[in-house]
Amino acid sequence: MKLVTFIFGEYAPRIADISRYVLPALAVLIVARCIVSMLRERYDPETWAYLYLNGNVMVPLRHWECILGRAKSVDGRVDDPSVERLHACLIRTPEGSWTVYNLGKKANTYVNGETVPVGGAAIQDADVLTLGQVSARFVDLTEQERASLLKYRHAPGRRVMPSVTLLFLTLFQAILLLQHLINDPDAGLGVIMAFAVLATVQWGYFIVLRASGQRGFEPEILALFLSSVGLSVAASKTPDDMLKQIILLLAAIGLYVFMCLWIRNLDRVKSVRLYAFIAAIGMLLVTLVLAPVDNGARSWIHIGSLTIQPSELVKVLYIYAGAATLDRLFVNRNLIFYIGFSAGCVGLLALMGDFGTALVFFVTFLVISFMRSGSFATVFLAVAGAVLGVLLVVTVKPHVVARFETWGHVWEDVDYRGYQQSRALSAAASGGLFGHGAGAGWFIGIIAAETDLVFAVLCEELGLITALCCVASLLALAGFVVKNASAGRSSYFCIAAAGAVSMMLVQLCLNVFGAMDILPFTGVTFPFVSMGGTSLLACWMLLAFVKGSDTRANASFAVVRPEHFTGGAGVDDGEDDPGDGYYDDQDGYYDEPDDGYYRGGRA
Numbered sequence: 197m198k199l200v201t202f203i204f205g206e207y208a209p210r211i212a213d214i215s216r217y218v219l220p221a222l223a224v225l226i227v228a229r230c231i232v233s234m235l236r237e238r239y240d241p242e243t244w245a246y247l248y249l250n251g252n253v254m255v256p257l258r259h260w261e262c263i264l265g266r267a268k269s270v271d272g273r274v275d276d277p278s279v280e281r282l283h284a285c286l287i288r289t290p291e292g293s294w295t296v297y298n299l300g301k302k303a304n305t306y307v308n309g310e311t312v313p314v315g316g317a318a319i320q321d322a323d324v325l326t327l328g329q330v331s332a333r334f335v336d337l338t339e340q341e342r343a344s345l346l347k348y349r350h351a352p353g354r355r356v357m358p359s360v361t362l363l364f365l366t367l368f369q370a371i372l373l374l375q376h377l378i379n380d381p382d383a384g385l386g387v388i389m390a391f392a393v394l395a396t397v398q399w400g401y402f403i404v405l406r407a408s409g410q411r412g413f414e415p416e417i418l419a420l421f422l423s424s425v426g427l428s429v430a431a432s433k434t435p436d437d438m439l440k441q442i443i444l445l446l447a448a449i450g451l452y453v454f455m456c457l458w459i460r461n462l463d464r465v466k467s468v469r470l471y472a473f474i475a476a477i478g479m480l481l482v483t484l485v486l487a488p489v490d491n492g493a494r495s496w497i498h499i500g501s502l503t504i505q506p507s508e509l510v511k512v513l514y515i516y517a518g519a520a521t522l523d524r525l526f527v528n529r530n531l532i533f534y535i536g537f538s539a540g541c542v543g544l545l546a547l548m549g550d551f552g553t554a555l556v557f558f559v560t561f562l563v564i565s566f567m568r569s570g571s572f573a574t575v576f577l578a579v580a581g582a583v584l585g586v587l588l589v590v591t592v593k594p595h596v597v598a599r600f601e602t603w604g605h606v607w608e609d610v611d612y613r614g615y616q617q618s619r620a621l622s623a624a625a626s627g628g629l630f631g632h633g634a635g636a637g638w639f640i641g642i643i644a645a646e647t648d649l650v651f652a653v654l655c656e657e658l659g660l661i662t663a664l665c666c667v668a669s670l671l672a673l674a675g676f677v678v679k680n681a682s683a684g685r686s687s688y689f690c691i692a693a694a695g696a697v698s699m700m701l702v703q704l705c706l707n708v709f710g711a712m713d714i715l716p717f718t719g720v721t722f723p724f725v726s727m728g729g730t731s732l733l734a735c736w737m738l739l740a741f742v743k744g745s746d747t748r749a750n751a752s753f754a755v756v757r758p759e760h761f762t763g764g765a766g767v768d769d770g771e772d773d774p775g776d777g778y779y780d781d782q783d784g785y786y787d788e789p790d791d792g793y794y795r796g797g798r799a
Contacts, residue, residue, distance in 0.1 A: 212378040215371045216630045220661035222368040226361060226421055227665045227672065230414040233356035234676045241683035241747065243342060244288060247272055247325065247332040255332070260288040260686045263299070264327060278303065278328030284312070286319070290462060290756065294319045294336065303328045358413040362402055365421055366395050372428045372634050380431070380635030386438035387431045393442050394420075394427060397449065405753065412751025415676070418669040419739050422724035423448075423732070425666055428634045429653055430727050433646040435635075444729040448736035455512075455740030456754035462688055465516070472517035473537055479506040479513075480544040493549035493719075507545060507553050508730040511699055512737045514541060514557065518564050519692035519741075535565065552718030556702045563698040564691055603716040616642060620652035620711045624660075631659030646727040648719045649711045666725060670704050673697055673742055680745040685755065693745035696738040 247255040247264075255272045262271035267281040274283070284305040287295045297316040298305040305312040306326040307319050319325060321336040373391040376383040398420050402413060423445055430441040459465055483506045487494035497504045518534055538561040545554035606614030606621070623639035626632070637656040639645050645653055654663035674697040684690040700723045707722040709715035721731045746752035 208378050212375055212633055215375055216633050216659070219368065219371050219375070220630055220659050220665070222364055222371070223421075223658075223662045223665040226364050226368060226417070227668050229356050229361045229364070230418050231668070231672045231675075233358070233361075234414045234672060235679060242685070243337065245286075245294070245337055246335040247274075248335065249274060249330055249332045257286060259684065262286045265299070274327055274330055274332070276328060276330045279330055280328070283327050284325075287316070292336075294334070296325065300327075358411070358417065359402070359406075361417055362398065362413070365398070365417060365424070368421070369395055369424050372424065375634035375636070376428065376431050376435070378635075379633045380435060382435045383431060383635060384435065387435050390427055390431070390438040390442040391424075394424065394445065397446060401449070408753075410750050410753055412746055412748050415673060415739060415742050415746070418673060419452075419724055419736065422666055422669055425654065425658070425662070426725040426727065426732070428658070429640075429646050429650055429725060432635050432637065432640045432653070432657065433727060440729075441727075444732055448733045451733055452736040452740050452743075455737050456743055456752075459689075459692075459740060459744050459754055460756050462686060465688065469517050472513045476510045476513040476517065477537075477540055477544070479510050480541060480548070483507065484544060484548050487548070489549070493551075495548060495550050495553075505728065505730045507548075507550060508728070508734040510541065511556075511734050514538075514560070515564075515692050515695045515699070515738065515741060518561075519688050519695060531565075538565070552706060552720040555706065555718065556699055556720060559702045560695050560699045564695045604713065606713050616644065616649060617711065617713050617717060620645075620649045621713065624652045624655035624712070627656040627659050629660050631655070631657050631662065634658060644719070647721055648707065648717070648726070650722045650726045651708045651711045654725070666722070667704065667708065670697075670700050670723060673739075674701055677742055677745050680747055683747045684745055685747065689741070689744045689755070692741040696741040699738065700735070 241258040243256045243258050244260065245257040247257065249255060255274070257272055259271055263282055263285045264270060264272045264274055264279075265281050265283040266273070266275055266277075266279045270282065272286075280300040280303055283298075283300045283303065285297050285299055287297065289295075295316040296305060296307060296312055296319045298312045298314075307317045308324050309326070310317070319334055321334065323334045325332045325334050369391050373388065376387050398416075401416070405413070427438075427441060427445065431438060434441075483497060484494060487497050490496060495505055495507060497506060517537070520530065520534070538557070542554050542557050542561070545551070545557060602609070602613040602617070606617040608614065610618040619639060619642055623637065627637070631637075634657050637653060639649075639652055639656050642649065651663060654666060677693040677697045681690045681694070684693075703720050703723050706715060706718045706720045707726070710717040710719075721728055723735045724732065740754060743752050744754035747755070
């Protein structure tokens with residue numbers, strides 16, 4: 197405060213007032229640029245092999261796991277009455293070998309005239325695959341052939357440069373810091389250092405990946421935007437404890453990078469899946485035994501001065517273990533085992549009294565189970581069982597009953613049951629569109645304001661516009677995952693990414709709607725924003741699954757790319773770098789050397 201007063205003098209309050217209007221504009225700009233870049237870019241899926249049906253009909257195989265059959269929704273459609281709707285599936289390993297599995301119940305599948313056994317059969321280039329009465333020659337493409345078929349392109353208009361978006365984010369962080377220094381007399385060197393370290397790390401991350409030929413930083417920028425808002429919440433709540441908060445954030449980013457590198461190898465992922473199952477159940481059991489009861493629930497374990505919420509880390513293990521590759525999806529015992537694992541997690545959370553987190557797990561289970569089985573009947577059965585479970589819970593858990601009784605009636609008892617939410621509504625309304633400024637709110641002093649009711653803090657201090665931008669950031673990640681699903685290499689990446697964003701969205705809805713009394717108050721965190729070390733670690737690790745679903749050229753280091761697209765001279769890395777020999781051919785295509793020709797045959 198003294199430093200700001202020394203620099204700006206009597207103009208400091210005026211500068212703080214102006215910054216209230218600049219901050220939401222920057223928030224809108226950052227989120228909008230990321231959305232446009234993520235959802236607007238179009239690209240062709242990779243082609244890994246072909247099937248030549250009866251010698252003349254070419255069917256491209258564009259995933260590592262392809263279902264073959266007569267159904268319209270399959271990856272490789274063979275429209276013949278002798279072929280079943282789901283007849284066979286082809287699985288490719290990261291090393292390039294293929295295996296075919298029979299899915300048909302009436303007709304078998306053959307490779308070079310030999311019946312495919314239960315455990316599958318290897319298939320190689322030029323082998324003949326027979327489905328019903330249809331014969332198909334399998335053609336496996338080489339790396340050079342695959343690379344020549346890729347046509348990455350973007351929508352007409354100027355490309356959204358990530359470096360410019362990151363510059364806007366840095367300015368957003370600088371204004372947040374300025375507001376804290378002006379509005380909060382307790383803000384000091386710790387707050388300055390926290391924002392400075394975050395800005396330095398994000399630029400270092402960007403420079404290192406750009407130097408290695410990577411592009412597509414939108415998921416990270418959105419997460420950094422949300423984490424910056426979370427850092428502002430921490431500065432308002434505990435300005436003297438910012439060192440711990442920035443260390444946790446740096447650890448979260450480090451774990452994100454580790455997870456991205458780890459899931460690059462699906463064989464490695466599958467090799468430790470069982471250990472993830474065991475670790476998840478074990479952590480919940482330890483919490484049930486060791487955690488003290490706090491507000492009717494056992495959620496936190498205290499180790500000296502550290503407080504850990506294991507259920508947050510279990511979220512990552514649940515997604516990691518619950519997603520499956522296609523060769524496991526059609527084995528009933530694997531689906532049954534997953535259902536049992538999910539029931540164990542939700543049941544242990546219910547015994548702990550953490551029903552908000554149990555609901556997050558249950559909805560995520562519905563998403564993953566549908567993606568694994570494709571059966572609405574499974575989902576409806578699970579929902580019916582959950583309804584009965586909820587009816588049982590609300591009759592035996594007094595604190596859950598109290599929350600349902602308070603729902604929609606917070607103004608009837610503002611000094612007891614409606615104390616937190618009535619004040620949350622008042623604080624959110626008082627902030628208006630632009631807020632009072634970071635560090636200038638009063639609601640942060642209410643219990644759980646920095647965690648379960650953080651949306652009210654955002655509305656009060658930063659304004660409704662910035663708060664809605666935080667909501668839009670998570671919605672953008674969800675839309676990004678849906679967009680990527682059709683071009684994903686493996687079902688593992690698609691299912692894991694869908695499960696991760698589902699988990700984030702359920703948390704978002706419960707946090708925002710619970711704070712605003714639209715839904716019963718469940719006490720879950722706002723992803724990336726709410727204070728809490730284990731929550732922040734879990735959110736960044738879940739983001740790695742979202743990153744793994746990105747199939748754009750050089751956009752995800754969580755996915756191994758062909759050498760042709762690893763960046764450097766002679767490779768289009770997606771930026772307007774004249775030195776790499778690539779340019780925009782005006783028709784939207786980028787992967788064409790500067791040889792004087794446009795794609796499509798136009799000279």
